[in-house]
Amino acid sequence: MIFVGTLEIVFNKPLSNEMLKDVENLVEFLNRDYLKRGAKRPEDAATIKEYSISSNIISMRIETGSRVRPDEASLRIKNAFANNLGPKYKIGVRDIILKNVKIVIEGKISISLKLPFIRNISVEGDKSVIELSELHEEDLKKPLFLRLLRLIEEKEKRIKWGGKAEHWILIKSSGAKIEKPVVEDPNKILEDIGWIKRMSIGQWLYTPPITHLLNALKKLFLDEVVKPLGFQEAVFPKMYPLEVGLKTGHLRGVINSMVFASLPRSYDISEYEELIDSMYVMDEVEPQELQKYLRPPSYFLCFAQCEPFYWFFENEIVDDSILPVKWFDMSGPSFRWESGGIHGIERVIEFHRIEIVWLGKPEQVIDIRNKLLENYEKFMDKVLDLEWRMAWVTPWFYEQSGVVEEEQREININVPGTIDFEAWLPYKGPREDNKNWLEIGNISIHGTKFTEPFRIKHNKGETLWTGCSGFGSERWLLALLAQKGFDIDKWPKKFVEYVKETPFPQSIYTVSYPKTKEGKQLLEKIISQFKW
Ligand code: SER
Numbered sequence: 001m002i003f004v005g006t007l008e009i010v011f012n013k014p015l016s017n018e019m020l021k022d023v024e025n026l027v028e029f030l031n032r033d034y035l036k037r038g039a040k041r042p043e044d045a046a047t048i049k050e051y052s053i054s055s056n057i058i059s060m061r062i063e064t065g066s067r068v069r070p071d072e073a074s075l076r077i078k079n080a081f082a083n084n085l086g087p088k089y090k091i092g093v094r095d096i097i098l099k100n101v102k103i104v105i106e107g108k109i110s111i112s113l114k115l116p117f118i119r120n121i122s123v124e125g126d127k128s129v130i131e132l133s134e135l136h137e138e139d140l141k142k143p144l145f146l147r148l149l150r151l152i153e154e155k156e157k158r159i160k161w162g163g164k165a166e167h168w169i170l171i172k173s174s175g176a177k178i179e180k181p182v183v184e185d186p187n188k189i190l191e192d193i194g195w196i197k198r199m200s201i202g203q204w205l206y207t208p209p210i211t212h213l214l215n216a217l218k219k220l221f222l223d224e225v226v227k228p229l230g231f232q233e234a235v236f237p238k239m240y241p242l243e244v245g246l247k248t249g250h251l252r253g254v255i256n257s258m259v260f261a262s263l264p265r266s267y268d269i270s271e272y273e274e275l276i277d278s279m280y281v282m283d284e285v286e287p288q289e290l291q292k293y294l295r296p297p298s299y300f301l302c303f304a305q306c307e308p309f310y311w312f313f314e315n316e317i318v319d320d321s322i323l324p325v326k327w328f329d330m331s332g333p334s335f336r337w338e339s340g341g342i343h344g345i346e347r348v349i350e351f352h353r354i355e356i357v358w359l360g361k362p363e364q365v366i367d368i369r370n371k372l373l374e375n376y377e378k379f380m381d382k383v384l385d386l387e388w389r390m391a392w393v394t395p396w397f398y399e400q401s402g403v404v405e406e407e408q409r410e411i412n413i414n415v416p417g418t419i420d421f422e423a424w425l426p427y428k429g430p431r432e433d434n435k436n437w438l439e440i441g442n443i444s445i446h447g448t449k450f451t452e453p454f455r456i457k458h459n460k461g462e463t464l465w466t467g468c469s470g471f472g473s474e475r476w477l478l479a480l481l482a483q484k485g486f487d488i489d490k491w492p493k494k495f496v497e498y499v500k501e502t503p504f505p506q507s508i509y510t511v512s513y514p515k516t517k518e519g520k521q522l523l524e525k526i527i528s529q530f531k532w
């Protein structure tokens with residue numbers, strides 16, 4: 001990225017001939033030293049390409065790279081002139097004006113013309129040129145201007161990152177474990193036997209038998225992985241004010257997969273008369289009509305499930321006595337609008353998970369992540385005996401919050417980032433093909449990604465980090481069923497113990513449900529194993 005533009009330094013009186021040598025020396029010093037500070041390569045820094053003087057204005061053509069941007073360069077130039085010419089010649093700087101700024105970016109980008117300071121954007125060959133409107137000193141110092149530059153920088157990084165969005169490096173795997181793969185799709189079996197019923201796209205009702213299995217699996221996970229590390233349960237809200245999503249970055253990064261909620265416009269039922277009358281007579285509800293009675297959305301439904309944790313500590317000052325904080329939440333669903341590939345309970349819009357969250361100093365956060373990782377591995381490998389693998393993936397929060405980091409060449413898992421856990425779904429096809437694996441969970445350390453925007457502080461000024469990990473209950477059960485089938489003799493012993501802790505609930509078996517004869521027969525066969 002390069003910036004070009006004209007900087008005008010406006011003095012309170014005309015420059016005299018005796019000052020010319022000083023101006024020349026100052027420009028030389030700026031180009032050689034002051035404007036190069038903070039950049040390793042000169043092209044990333046700033047340079048005054050030429051200058052001219054007319055009465056009380058010095059006009060300079062400047063070019064800058066991304067390290068010393070035009071705002072920073074302009075302020076440095078102003079300071080140099082004010083501090084050097086000022087006292088010697090009793091002359092002051094009245095204003096600085098940055099004109100005709102063009103930002104040249106490799107690749108084709110677009111940016112909203114409605115944003116302040118953006119005058120035009122054009123694509124020239126494989127470069128994009130963004131023109132900014134005239135900027136004065138106070139504009140250059142505004143956070144708004146800095147955020148605009150950051151947005152442009154991020155867009156450029158995104159282009160560079162391009163198709164490599166799926167950054168995936170294998171860390172470890174169980175190796176091939178399954179000799180005789182189950183070929184049936186467990187999603188289909190669950191639907192056929194009536195344990196799950198689809199309410200709408202990607203949304204299911206889980207009847208008591210499958211709820212029993214989900215609960216057994218969640219309890220086993222808590223006992224094996226979460227509770228031994230001292231995590232304690234909390235109840236998080238499941239509908240969040242928009243400001244929270246602005247701070248976490250989700251609104252900027254994944255707005256296309258979020259579900260929003262609106263409040264009614266009025267609490268007065270009489271104002272709904274027309275709508276109610278229409279529903280009465282027409283026996284239908286017109287969403288467009290309904291919308292007129294609603295306020296614009298002011299919430300988004302639980303997306304990452306850890307958002308309330310950061311919100312809770314917003315502006316709080318914590319000390320060592322409570323660190324690290326270790327909580328988990330399993331009090332309700334998460335929502336993710338998926339555009340394609342919705343399938344069974346594997347890829348849904350409403351899902352349930354145990355969200356594990358922690359806050360502490362960097363070394364505490366890393367240590368907890370490492371211990372969790374050990375427990376997860378034991379859980380997948382020994383307790384559930386799954387065929388699994390884990391991979392270092394593009395930090396989800398970088399992707400999800402719209403910030404894309406440069407590609408990391410070597411993996412060092414003790415830096416902010418995410419590890420995904422995946423299970424092979426044999427019914428989908430061979431293990432060699434990545435599309436036959438399902439992400440069942442992840443574990444992340446975020447660095448200061450959340451502690452910074454939420455201003456979570458330590459009383460002695462130490463850095464605080466956070467971490468989170470999601471255990472998607474339906475996906476874990478699905479993975480287990482996909483690998484072990486419905487024959488409970490093949491299920492992991494510990495899991496069966498948990499399933500048998502309480503009586504197995506009755507399946508729904510009516511004249512009309514499950515729908516098919518085959519489904520009913522299969523259900524009978526399956527439930528005959530659950531008598532104890
Ligand atoms: N909050 C994390 C995520 O959304 C882990 O569940 O992926």
Ligand code: ZN
Pocket residue numbers: 304305306307355468469470
């Ligand atoms: Zn999270």
